[in-house]
């Protein structure tokens with residue numbers, strides 16, 4: 001294993017932002033190195049149909065991400081399977097240390113580490129994670145054939161997860177803390193039409209109930225936040241779909257973050273508070289958080305990195 005890999009452009013993250021930066025960076029002859037992380041392809045690898053990627057009426061998320069990785073590699077990006085556990089943005093070139101022990105250095109750096117699923121933070125949720133509690137319907141839905149399932153959340157992810165889970169479950173109940181959904185109208189329409197799905201408005205999950213031996217979920221206790229009335233429901237699976245938080249832990253104290261951990265960038269730009277470090281995709285976007293906007297920012301970041309490198313030469 002090589003212990004030091006230097007590139008003019010180092011990209012961290014392999015979602016739509018990272019791969020698009022790879023395509024543009026390679027075509028600008030920057031010979032980029034892209035570190036894929038523990039989720040090669042990013043968040044779209046844990047979903048099924050993607051219906052809003054322009055040019056494709058419908059594509060499976062994992063297939064789209066394989067195509068993007070092949071595109072970045074064909075353009076000349078060096079894709080590396082590693083996970084960065086330490087970053088030093090105070091040095092030039094910038095340094096990133098991988099779990100493999102390799103030190104990656106870059107004259108310019110694009111951060112595209114995306115976002116990770118949020119959890120409610122309940123002790124019982126944590127206890128049953130992997131034993132009936134999940135944040136990924138495409139990964140775990142199959143285990144709940146003929147069973148009752150609850151999904152918590154009211155955004156696009158929650159509604160898509162609920163719809164997807166009806167392929168396996170006998171019944172899906174969506175638990176939402178308000179009486180309106182954030183999800184796109186077309187998804188809401190599909191949700192309300194689906195006879196297997198019911199919605200409990202103004203409810204929150206209080207506790208996941210289950211057994212320790214064998215370990216598994218048998219139900220949940222939910223609370224009506226208007227009346228305070230608590231209800232117990234039986235179910236075998238609990239899917240938490242309450243949004244995502246930016247993966248910026250490695251950056252804390254090194255560059256400007258805002259809005260709860262998103263990387264702050266200059267207006268109409270992917271430039272961060274450190275010259276030569278650019279941020280793209282869900283790591284910096286607290287508003288749109290879409291594949292297409294992430295890809296757009298990946299393109300911007302590579303073009304801006306190219307400009308930065310040519311000016312600094």
Ligand code: FAD
Pocket residue numbers: 012013014015016017018035036037038039040041042043044046047049050051052082083084085112113114115116157160247250280281282283289290291292294
């Ligand atoms: P991500 O896709 O989050 O990728 C982040 C990458 O960074 C990963 O490859 C990860 O391995 C890597 N990484 C993280 N930390 C490190 C590290 N320390 N070292 C190295 N690598 C690291 N959007 C749509 O437009 N249409 C949809 O239909 C759609 N469906 C979705 C369904 C679900 C279930 C979810 C969760 C999201 C969906 N989205 C959809 C949103 C979309 O997936 C995101 O907006 C998009 O993936 C963000 O891209 P990104 O490149 O910023 O980061």
Ligand code: NAP
Pocket residue numbers: 052120152153154155156157158160177178180181182204241242243244287288289290
């Ligand atoms: P989101 O849009 O942030 O929605 C999170 C949902 O969870 C909201 O309904 C929120 O309630 C609820 N919630 C948050 N914290 C909660 C808590 N502690 N307890 C109970 N409920 C809580 O997140 P998302 O659905 O994961 O979507 C993330 C991004 O990815 C969005 O930009 C979305 O458009 C995108 N995405 C797109 C697609 C698509 O295009 N098809 C699919 C999936 C995701 P409130 O409504 O009360 O705030």
